[in-house]
Structures are given as structure tokens and as C-alpha cells.
Amino acid sequence: MQLQQAQKKQVKLRIGISGPSGFGKTYSALLLAYGMTDDYSKIAIIDTENGSASLYSELGNYNTLTLEAPFSPEKYIQAIKLCEEAKMEVIIIDSITHEWNGKGGCLEIQEQLGGRFQDWAKVTPRHQAFIDKILQSNSHIITTTRRKVDYSMDTDSNGRTRVIKHGMKEIQREGWEYELSVNFELLNHNHLVSASKDRTGQFMNKPEFVITPSTGKLLMKWCNNDADLIKAKNEIKQCETLEGLRHIYAKYQNLQKQILKDVMEQKANIEAINAEVIPNSEVINNVPKTTEYGTETS
Structure with missing residues (x-):
């Protein structure tokens, strides 16, 4: 146990990119990761999307790890460990939706146990272990998450029932976004994004934009600035x-x-x-x- 002065460099980035299928989650994640590393060989993609990670191989010599059903939390954890052992600087998990709502994912596990509320007592710790592995990893991690349009039925003042559109909802357990450093939401097929969560203060309440390698460089500059400040203060003191x-x-x-x-x-x-x-x-x-x-x- 050791008390240390807080440094952003000690905290690895946890970045989310979410959007409907076809909006460019994988491509955006690769560009972001390249901006963070300047080296595709230091990037690994854990691919649950039927080999879609290899579609952009012309970008560079990044690494892929194919994950097939059943998409249990433990299988994801094992894949992250393999990437860490290979000294990957950035791990892209494309996508984490399958861990929750895929074949062999948490929802299916709970259903197979009987579908009762009390069955979550066995499933939740397994899901939390997956979340903890992401948060405690010594690599930067980018996760992609599918989104779907969320609707509800409502009754107006005249007693008529109508469908209400609430926007896009991430297909993962509720609250996942709160674990992230930044969460980018893809808005359309033109790859425009906005930040729905931003601890860095770089993107929140800013105009919509397209993710490029420069976005990754900006995030790394934010990460490293605190370490440079501490280094400067130590030099001054000495x-x-x-x-x-x-x-x-x-x-x-x-x-x-x-x-x-x-x-x-x-x-x-x-x-x-x-x-x-x-x-x-x-x-x-x-x-x-x-x-x-x-x-x-x-």
C-alpha cells in the first residue's frame, strides 16, 4: 500500500462509441486508437461482429481476436487478458453489446437459470467482473455498443394511445456510460458524433464532429498534461x-x-x-x- 500523488497518466482511458449498425463504430474506434498510439501494431480489436474488424485492414497492421458465441462475461475477460499479455496499448472491444444481449450473454444466462428476479444474484457478479476487468486494465480500452430506438406507449389528454420516441438507447446494462471517461454517440451515417459523457472537458457541449486520429491525440494530450505538470514542479523544487x-x-x-x-x-x-x-x-x-x-x- 502506497500513497501517490494523483496523475492522469496513471488512469487509462475508457472510451465508449455507440450507435446503430452501419454508423461507423468500428472504423471510428480504429481512427481514435491510432491517434492515441501512432502505431497500428499496438492496437487490438476483440471482434464479436463476424469478422467486421478485418474490413479495414488497409488502414494498418492492427491485431484482431475473434470472439464467437457463447458471449459469456468470462470469455470477454479472457480475451482482454490475452491482449494485455501481448502488450497492446489500446484494446477495442467491438462490441460489448453481445456480453449483455447476445447468445450466451447475461440476459440469456439469467433466462436459462429460470428467468426469476432472484437469478440475477448469480448473473450480476459475473457481469460486474467483466466491467471490473475493463476498468482495471493496464491498457486504454475503447468499447463499441449498439444502439436501438427506444419507444413507449403513452395516452394523451383525449384518451388516445400513441407511440412516443425517446431516442437511441444503448444495448448494455443500464449505467454502463457512467464508467467511461468519454462516451461518443454516433448520430448518422455521416459518422458525426456528439459526447453524451465527457470527464475530460474536451468535447461536451461542443458542435458535432467526425472522429479522426486527431481526436485520439487530443485525448492523450489531456492524459499526459498532468504528468508533465508534476514533472515541472519537481524540477522547480530541486x-x-x-x-x-x-x-x-x-x-x-x-x-x-x-x-x-x-x-x-x-x-x-x-x-x-x-x-x-x-x-x-x-x-x-x-x-x-x-x-x-x-x-x-x-
Whole structure:
């Protein structure tokens, strides 16, 4: 057991791409994964869609693992383990719908046990083990999920029954979306997506767009930015010269606002140490009114 400072780099991305059949889930997942790795050989697709993962082999030398029925949670877990052992950086599970609503999936398992409510006591732990494996994996994971139009019957004020369309519903156990870092919903055959869930703050409430490798690069930049900030702060803390501080401040141009306070505090520490060695009059005469860090000294 060890207490560590939180870093986004320690947390692997869990990304969902959902949409009806034919909207481009697999293709979008591959482009996203390539943007995250810059290397197709570090990408693996767990394919439950009858070999559809191989349809885009012209993109690059990514890896495929075909999963056939029965689509039990344990079979998915075994497939993820194989990809991890092969040191895959990004694992695409295409799709996780079969684990829930496919042949040998959780709904069928519960039905075979008798279809009673109490039978979920045996099925839910197996499904949760599948979810936990995704969340605890040391690889980035992209899942695709089928969506279907959700309808209900409603009665209006005149007593007439009508069909109400509620939009697209993911075919997975309710609540899956809450486990994700980002969930992209494909909106049409033109591959436009919007983010229905976004912990990164990069896509929520933004215009619809098409997933490209640049989307993956943006997500990785978000992942790695926190680690760079911690690295910069550690370098500042260990720096013993003003020249060294200027070098660090210049090196981390994209983090200068975040590290300015740390730079100025360490500058004051260095000047205090120097004041014990250099006569006070010399120190006072050499302190500039403004600094190269964009603020005034006292």
C-alpha cells in the first residue's frame, strides 16, 4: 500500500462509441486508437461482429481476436487478458453489446437459470467482473455498443394511445456510460458524433464532429498534461540557481501559468540563500523590479 500523488497518466482511458449498425463504430474506434498510439501494431480489436474488424485492414497492421458465441462475461475477460499479455496499448472491444444481449450473454444466462428476479444474484457478479476487468486494465480500452430506438406507449389528454420516441438507447446494462471517461454517440451515417459523457472537458457541449486520429491525440494530450505538470514542479523544487529556473520556465511553455507561482517561490528561496553569502547591499542593488516570469518582485 502506497500513497501517490494523483496523475492522469496513471488512469487509462475508457472510451465508449455507440450507435446503430452501419454508423461507423468500428472504423471510428480504429481512427481514435491510432491517434492515441501512432502505431497500428499496438492496437487490438476483440471482434464479436463476424469478422467486421478485418474490413479495414488497409488502414494498418492492427491485431484482431475473434470472439464467437457463447458471449459469456468470462470469455470477454479472457480475451482482454490475452491482449494485455501481448502488450497492446489500446484494446477495442467491438462490441460489448453481445456480453449483455447476445447468445450466451447475461440476459440469456439469467433466462436459462429460470428467468426469476432472484437469478440475477448469480448473473450480476459475473457481469460486474467483466466491467471490473475493463476498468482495471493496464491498457486504454475503447468499447463499441449498439444502439436501438427506444419507444413507449403513452395516452394523451383525449384518451388516445400513441407511440412516443425517446431516442437511441444503448444495448448494455443500464449505467454502463457512467464508467467511461468519454462516451461518443454516433448520430448518422455521416459518422458525426456528439459526447453524451465527457470527464475530460474536451468535447461536451461542443458542435458535432467526425472522429479522426486527431481526436485520439487530443485525448492523450489531456492524459499526459498532468504528468508533465508534476514533472515541472519537481524540477522547480530541486532547482538551485536562477538561471536554472529561467531554463525550466522556458522549457514548459504550455504550463507557464500553472508553474509561475512555484517558480517565484523557488526564486525567493534561492535569493534568500544567496543573501546569506552575498552582502545585503549587493543583493539589494541587483534585484530587478520586474522578472522574466511576467510579475514584479517585492
